Amino acid sequence: MQDEGRTDASRVTLGRHVIEMQRQHPGARGELSVLLLQLAFAGKIFSHALRRAAFADRLGSTGGHNVQGEATKKLDDFGNDVILEAFARTELVSAIVSEEMDEPRHLAGGSHASYVLCVDPLDGSSNSDVNGAVATIFGIYRPSGPAGAARVQDLRNGRDQVAAGYIMYGPSTMLVYTTGAGVHGFTLDHDLGEFVLTHPAMMCPSRGPYYSANIGKAAQWDPAVRAYVDALTSDRDKPHSLRYTGAFVADLHRCLIDGGVYFYPADGEYRDGKLRLAYECAPMAFVIEQAGGAATTGSARVMDVPMETPHQRVPLAIGSRAEVELYERFSRGEQ
Incomplete structure (x- = not known):
């Protein structure tokens, strides 16, 4: 329930949050902010598609298999296409590594494309046909290597990541991410069309049940x-x-x-x-x-x-x- 006297305008959106975080780093060029907002945009498209999947013939298997030999769902292919299209023109990502593609997809971006995006477009895709929770996992890497565009072969380990997170599609759609300064969770308000901060500074309990x-x-x-x-x-x-x-x-x-x-x-x-x-x-x-x-x-x-x-x-x-x-x-x- 919305707090009395609180308007939607007072809520912290993902866009506002990443800009505020960017201001804490005077040397930042805003590139990471662009990539995070593009991931959120892709998440909104996918969230809508999942809610309409039964009406748009997007449930079930394609009859094909991915590079791991796993049967692919129609939504696997759709999610992969959404990610590719979302980043094709940013000129910031040099390559995308996806569970759904045998080889990395190299994008036109020139020498200033400093990032490699690694993504599982639809984690838990076997759940999609039974109305279970699924998700998109992403890792944004900035590898060290020769001058010029980032190269997949220069990825050393997980410490090359500058941002990572997931978009989970369940009873609500949540985007959870980190850039190395804590973890924050946002819930998609479908009426506003915005991811709104609902879980600031998330902490994992030291033990659990x-x-x-x-x-x-x-x-x-x-x-x-x-x-x-x-x-x-x-x-x-x-x-x-x-x-x-x-x-x-x-x-x-x-x-x-x-x-x-x-x-x-x-x-x-x-x-x-x-x-x-x-x-x-x-x-x-x-x-x-x-x-x-x-x-x-x-x-x-x-x-x-x-x-x-x-x-x-x-x-x-x-x-x-x-x-x-x-x-x-x-x-x-x-x-």
């Missing part, structure tokens, strides 16, 4: 991971409860708000883990660390893992610091 994992694959996990689950669920005073939607962002957003841990370790099908480093794990690790949480592969901080290929996979445990640190201890055989 939930864990999220694909328990159906537990028999394929390393014994240390199975022992970790036993430890989470056998606490007589505060046993962790399972919450798993099959959508990475939706599950991690719960951890960010309520505390807990999400993990997807290596298994018999995915020997290196299932989630991709450049456009899933590293962006979400940037967000969760800025909110006081942690992200690990079990043996290394996710933000430090060297990037070798655009679609590189890594195992992941991410969320509240206490649960992630416990996961690391089990992985090292210290428990």
Whole structure:
């Protein structure tokens, strides 16, 4: 409910917020602000399309597969096209790495295109046909390399990111982002057509009551991971409860708000883990660390893992610091 005496004009929109943040850095040229607002614009288009998907024949599979061999949904392709079109003319992004494209898409931008955008256009796409939460994950990288436009091959690790976040499409549409100065959440007001600040300075609780994992694959996990689950669920005073939607962002957003841990370790099908480093794990690790949480592969901080290929996979445990640190201890055989 809107506060008495408060008008819509008094609300802090995403546009106003990024401008205020930009003013705190006198040397800023406004490029990052442009990119964040373009992502928000793409999110508005996608949010509208999702609400109309059943009427526009955008539900279901395309019959094709992406580079990982996963069946693609019609909304996967639509979301990818929206991202490409949103950044085609900014002249700030030199290349886009997407889950839906075999190779990076190079954009015309000249030598001043300083950024590489890594994106999962539709995380949790299997949920789209059952009216479940889905999301767009993004990481904006500014790699160090030779003079000229940014190059994908110069991406070193997650620390090359200058901004990251996600747009989650559920009961409401939320945009959550960080530029390395905390984490802020905005909710789309469809009447105003604006993302409005609703979750300032988000902090992940140090521990939480939930864990999220694909328990159906537990028999394929390393014994240390199975022992970790036993430890989470056998606490007589505060046993962790399972919450798993099959959508990475939706599950991690719960951890960010309520505390807990999400993990997807290596298994018999995915020997290196299932989630991709450049456009899933590293962006979400940037967000969760800025909110006081942690992200690990079990043996290394996710933000430090060297990037070798655009679609590189890594195992992941991410969320509240206490649960992630416990996961690391089990992985090292210290428990």
